Amino acid sequence: DAKTTQPPSMDCAEGRAANLPCNHSTISGNEYVYWYRQIHSQGPQYIIHGLKNNETNEMASLIITEDRKSSTLILPHATLRDTAVYYCIVRVTGGGNKLTFGTGTQLKVEL
């Protein structure tokens, strides 16, 4: 699976959009970009995933660059409950594929 690079930490004001970047310059054509988050002392939570088109669901939007070497997770209106570690993972979907977690980005949403 391709390696990802994320900033270790970010701050965001409550109510503002949180934009979390991820670099995955060695991504292969059949690898998807997945985002999970982990609130302190809980199990990870799936957020969103995409291949090359931008994706949106009730939690977030995923913007993938045209060359697919980077992506941005957008939380449109961050709340205090969005404070968590956000993990960007690239992998081939299907089969019994493992998720390899990097160090992620610690997002802190403040008043």
Add this chain to the structure above:
Amino acid sequence: GAVVSQHPSRVICKSGTSVKIECRSLDFQATTMFWYRQFPKKSLMLMATSNEGSKATYEQGVEKDKFLINHASLTLSTLTVTSAHPEDSSFYICSARDLPQGGYEQYFGPGTRLTVT
């Protein structure tokens, strides 16, 4: 959405004893479950992949005789930490993969905090 439960949520045991942690998929069938370990302020590290009805596949460096995994049904996998020592104290998290109709996504349990004294 798919729900995965773990039991117990917290456990304290004495050094040398064994502890069993259960992972259940509550509203879907999981042919594959994964076990992770997470130390404080660290990321999740995959320990093993558990397939229903067959032996688990362990990651390099994980002792299969110490961390016994059983996946006896499509909704239950267990992890037994045998002869636990203080260095086994950690946060253990399982995840379950839905059958093909569910899209192959992984759903995580809430984790089990193990403290070995």
